[in-house]
Amino acid sequence: MKLTRTDVLHVAALARLNLTESSIDPFAEQLGAVLEYAAALNRLDTTGVPPTFHAVDISNVFREDVPGNHLDAMDTFANAPESEDGHFIVPKVIE
Amino acid sequence: MNLHELTIHEAHDLLKKKEISARELALDVMRRIAAVEPSIDAYITVTKELALTQADQADQQIKNGDAGMLTGIPLAIKDLICTRGVRTTCASRMLENFVPPYNATVMEKLNQAGAVMTGKVNMDEFAMGSSTENSGIKITKNPWNPDRVPGGSSGGSAAAVAADMCLGSLGSDTGGSIRQPAAHCGVVGFKPTYGRVSRFGLVAFASSLDQIGPLTKDVQDAAILLTAISGYDPKDSTSINRPVPDYFNGLSNNIKGLRIGIPKEYHTTDGVSPDVTAAIQNAMSVYKDAGASLVDISLPHAPYAVAVYYLIAPAEASSNLSRYDGVKYGLRDQKAISLIDMYRETRSGGFGPEVKRRILLGTYALSAGYYDAYYKKASQVRTLIKGDFVKAFEICDVILAPVTPTPAFKIGENADDPLTMYLSDIFTLSANLAGIPGLSVPCGFSGDGLPIGLQLLGNYFDEQTLLNTAYAFEQATEFHTRRPEIKI
Numbered sequence: 090m091k092l093t094r095t096d097v098l099h100v101a102a103l104a105r106l107n108l109t110e111s112s113i114d115p116f117a118e119q120l121g122a123v124l125e126y127a128a129a130l131n132r133l134d135t136t137g138v139p140p141t142f143h144a145v146d147i148s149n150v151f152r153e154d155v156p157g158n159h160l161d162a163m164d165t166f167a168n169a170p171e172s173e174d175g176h177f178i179v180p181k182v183i184e
Numbered sequence: 185m186n187l188h189e190l191t192i193h194e195a196h197d198l199l200k201k202k203e204i205s206a207r208e209l210a211l212d213v214m215r216r217i218a219a220v221e222p223s224i225d226a227y228i229t230v231t232k233e234l235a236l237t238q239a240d241q242a243d244q245q246i247k248n249g250d251a252g253m254l255t256g257i258p259l260a261i262k263d264l265i266c267t268r269g270v271r272t273t274c275a276s277r278m279l280e281n282f283v284p285p286y287n288a289t290v291m292e293k294l295n296q297a298g299a300v301m302t303g304k305v306n307m308d309e310f311a312m313g314s315s316t317e318n319s320g321i322k323i324t325k326n327p328w329n330p331d332r333v334p335g336g337s338s339g340g341s342a343a344a345v346a347a348d349m350c351l352g353s354l355g356s357d358t359g360g361s362i363r364q365p366a367a368h369c370g371v372v373g374f375k376p377t378y379g380r381v382s383r384f385g386l387v388a389f390a391s392s393l394d395q396i397g398p399l400t401k402d403v404q405d406a407a408i409l410l411t412a413i414s415g416y417d418p419k420d421s422t423s424i425n426r427p428v429p430d431y432f433n434g435l436s437n438n439i440k441g442l443r444i445g446i447p448k449e450y451h452t453t454d455g456v457s458p459d460v461t462a463a464i465q466n467a468m469s470v471y472k473d474a475g476a477s478l479v480d481i482s483l484p485h486a487p488y489a490v491a492v493y494y495l496i497a498p499a500e501a502s503s504n505l506s507r508y509d510g511v512k513y514g515l516r517d518q519k520a521i522s523l524i525d526m527y528r529e530t531r532s533g534g535f536g537p538e539v540k541r542r543i544l545l546g547t548y549a550l551s552a553g554y555y556d557a558y559y560k561k562a563s564q565v566r567t568l569i570k571g572d573f574v575k576a577f578e579i580c581d582v583i584l585a586p587v588t589p590t591p592a593f594k595i596g597e598n599a600d601d602p603l604t605m606y607l608s609d610i611f612t613l614s615a616n617l618a619g620i621p622g623l624s625v626p627c628g629f630s631g632d633g634l635p636i637g638l639q640l641l642g643n644y645f646d647e648q649t650l651l652n653t654a655y656a657f658e659q660a661t662e663f664h665t666r667r668p669e670i671k672i
Contacts, residue, residue: 092548096548097544100544100547100548100551101544103547103551104502104506104531104543104544104547105506105509105524105527105528105531106528106531106532106535106540106543106544107528107529107532108532108540112537112540116540116541116544119541119602119603120541120544120545120548122602122603123494123545123602123603123606124545124548124558126490126491126494126603127491127494127495127558127562129488129491130488130491130492130561130562130565131561133485133488133565133568135561135564135565135568138564138565138567138568139564139567140560140563140564140566140567141563141564141566141567141570141617142392142563143378143392143422143619144378144379144392144393144570144616144617144618144619144620145377145378145379145422145424145619145644147379147421147422147424150421152418160285160286161285164285165285165512167283167285168281168282168283168285168512168513168514169511169512169513170510170511170513170514170515170516170518171516177511177512179511179523179526180520180521180522180523180525180526181521181522181523182523
């Protein structure tokens, strides 16, 4: 499985990453090598095998909706790069 | 007497008899950290003031006669476990200044138990790596040989325990990140069953694989720490509501009649060094002498573990790490003028190369047109890997294997070749994919004096049998008593 520069740039755009020019070819080569290795999985017939997304079987866990002591909302702003009056500030979205 | 050399259970006995105080113990460990940190680089943050405050509280507790096993015990915490008021970096520039507003559940439990935190220790960035070379903060050295890696991703934990810079440590294991550094540094490392320990407050890497567990100087200490951190947590809906045994009081070295499975696939893997093979063979004969029986088993899908893991873990990581967008916490690029550029510049500047590599790989495996071929296929083979273990445990009680194909490699040796680095995880990944518990216990040394680990894998929630099997080995051997000589 060879990855092209276009593939890498497409995936980087999906992942919201800018790549430096010099890193694109090495990433294409390294990711291609892993995908080529992973192609070994195609040797296995998995028709009808259910996928495992969780190692230990558990179904939905529900709890009663009761008020409790939770993190103070204002404490969550202590790490914010920029905030004001209980709001996170981000660059302007709408012109 | 050098107090920092004590095990947890030894220190507990002395504290309880009031032959030493928690303050003396904490001060001695702090002196040790100051002396060897320049050679080892295990710590990202040392919390001396907090440690002394906690030690004084512990001394009060001991005076009042209600000391538990961990009261006054100095522990180092991997820097991806949230500690209220203490910077938690994940060894990433992204979180270099992140101070959590809450504690992970395991920290609440340790605080409740009266433990003393010495600080936060180094790791591969966001726990992605097998050498701690991917840390965005510093490179940790193997205490047995400073030219070698300590393993990873819990390399700071393993090095700190091996170098007596704490009495024990908490790490996390997503594909071997506790067991592998424990093997490389000659200490004990334990990955519990998935769901045994709450993940609340553990910064997520791959949520279906991550578990917190102890790294310690011996098996008794692992049993003490595991007992303290296990249990159901309403804040982690994937934690399992089952009673927690007292693993320490349950320890027994009687393994007569124990059936130890020897997987033929693991013992015919290419690239295993002769030193490792010899140490594993020796472990098998130690067990035979102790009255256990060795059973041939087969894990036919084990050779596919690397392929499965390196699709599933990056896929989960790419999703989990989408939260680092520069909005709510962590790094933000201040120059960007549009929101989308702010996301991109923040993420590009905050993540190191291995984290980017895995985000790209995971995004690819989940992207339109490739989901079925990669992510879904890997998840189906994960079912087969899990099935192999379920079948194997019908005829054996524990499984014996190497932890790593070779002893610790040289710093920089695998830096440009991610796939080779990934392949070295072959023996540890399956336990995470299946969710079963596993541990590493020292079982020998290479010709050039590097430690070798023995891996034992157990059935779901059968941590006690696993600990007993390792304890029996420890009682019959002396590898765990050896300590590295560190040039200061």
